[in-house]
Amino acid sequence: MKDRMVVITGASSGIGQACAESFARAGSSLLLTARRLDRLEELRERLRRETGAEIEIHRLDVRSKEEVSAMQPIFDAFEPEILVNNAGLARGLAPIQAGDISDWEEMIETNVRGLLLVTRAILPGMISRGRGHIINIGSIAGHEAYPGGAVYCGTKHAVAAINRGLAMDTLGTGVRVSSVDPGMVETEFSIVRFHGDEEKAAAVYENFRPLKAEDVADAVIFCATRPPHANIREMILMPSDQASAVHAWRSQD
Numbered sequence: 741m742k743d744r745m746v747v748i749t750g751a752s753s754g755i756g757q758a759c760a761e762s763f764a765r766a767g768s769s770l771l772l773t774a775r776r777l778d779r780l781e782e783l784r785e786r787l788r789r790e791t792g793a794e795i796e797i798h799r800l801d802v803r804s805k806e807e808v809s810a811m812q813p814i815f816d817a818f819e820p821e822i823l824v825n826n827a828g829l830a831r832g833l834a835p836i837q838a839g840d841i842s843d844w845e846e847m848i849e850t851n852v853r854g855l856l857l858v859t860r861a862i863l864p865g866m867i868s869r870g871r872g873h874i875i876n877i878g879s880i881a882g883h884e885a886y887p888g889g890a891v892y893c894g895t896k897h898a899v900a901a902i903n904r905g906l907a908m909d910t911l912g913t914g915v916r917v918s919s920v921d922p923g924m925v926e927t928e929f930s931i932v933r934f935h936g937d938e939e940k941a942a943a944v945y946e947n948f949r950p951l952k953a954e955d956v957a958d959a960v961i962f963c964a965t966r967p968p969h970a971n972i973r974e975m976i977l978m979p980s981d982q983a984s985a986v987h988a989w990r991s992q993d
């Protein structure tokens with residue numbers, strides 16, 4: 741991973757931040773994006789201090805066609821070899837019949853449209869250079885559905901389909917496409933899902949051993965370090981105590 745050029749979306753928290761830390765420690769150069777620039781600034785300063793990595797940061801809302809377009813020359817100049825499409829979120833846990841339409845729009849625009857916009861901006865450069873690796877952060881929610889999760893699961897099923905189609909579109913170009921699909925990971929994910937209700941978010945992980953963001957970063961690094969002839973297409977990574985999207989073993993059960 742030394743001297744590899746890596747773009748990570750949603751690097752201000754959780755899995756994206758853990759990926760930034762792992763790639764920086766491995767000697768890669770990073771281009772990190774998110775909306776919270778202050779978080780990215782802190783991360784850049786810390787990682788520069790701890791690893792000496794070259795890191796540039798950019799404020800980017802992946803939902804915005806204009807903002808992604810404005811990043812085009814920056815992406816072109818950076819010449820990414822690896823793109824980690826991580827920015828994403830869930831909003832709410834209401835059944836469809838009571839769903840908040842603005843929650844739906846935010847999930848669809850971020851998890852599907854945003855991933856596509858960033859991919860569209862970066863992929864042609866990878867193809868013209870004859871090498872690249874797109875690593876999408878999917879979810880167990882891209883393989884299964886659960887009550888109250890229909891829209892979030894729909895977006896992650898879309899990511900799974902895009903991942904598979906993208907692998908076909910890029911066949912023979914030197915670009916690899918992988919998906920790392922975790923079960924429950926304790927990050928800010930549930931705080932965001934419940935619109936800042938930290939108590940409700942904490943209950944998701946109560947008496948349970950979730951994955952850590954670093955576990956997902958390890959899987960991403962594993963994908964990125966396969967030799968050029970080998971590719972991880974899809975990797976489902978679950979907590980040992982989670983058997984499906986709806987089966988979690990809690991110590992008080």
Ligand code: NDP
Pocket residue numbers: 749750751752753754755756773774775776777779800801802803826827828829830850854877878879880921922923924925926927928929930932953
């Ligand atoms: P966090 O909430 O901790 O991190 C989400 C990241 O996405 C933040 O850095 C946030 O940055 C960024 N983001 C959200 N919306 C946008 C946007 N519109 N534009 C740019 N960046 C955005 O959650 P996780 O780390 O857990 O989530 C990362 C990915 O992992 C998501 O795709 C999620 O669906 C997936 N995932 C998470 C699981 C879990 O249980 N935690 C399990 C399976 C998959 P900012 O707000 O600064 O823009």
Ligand code: 8X3
Pocket residue numbers: 830878879880881889922923924925985
């Ligand atoms: C995030 C984890 O449990 O909502 O993808 O599927 S879960």
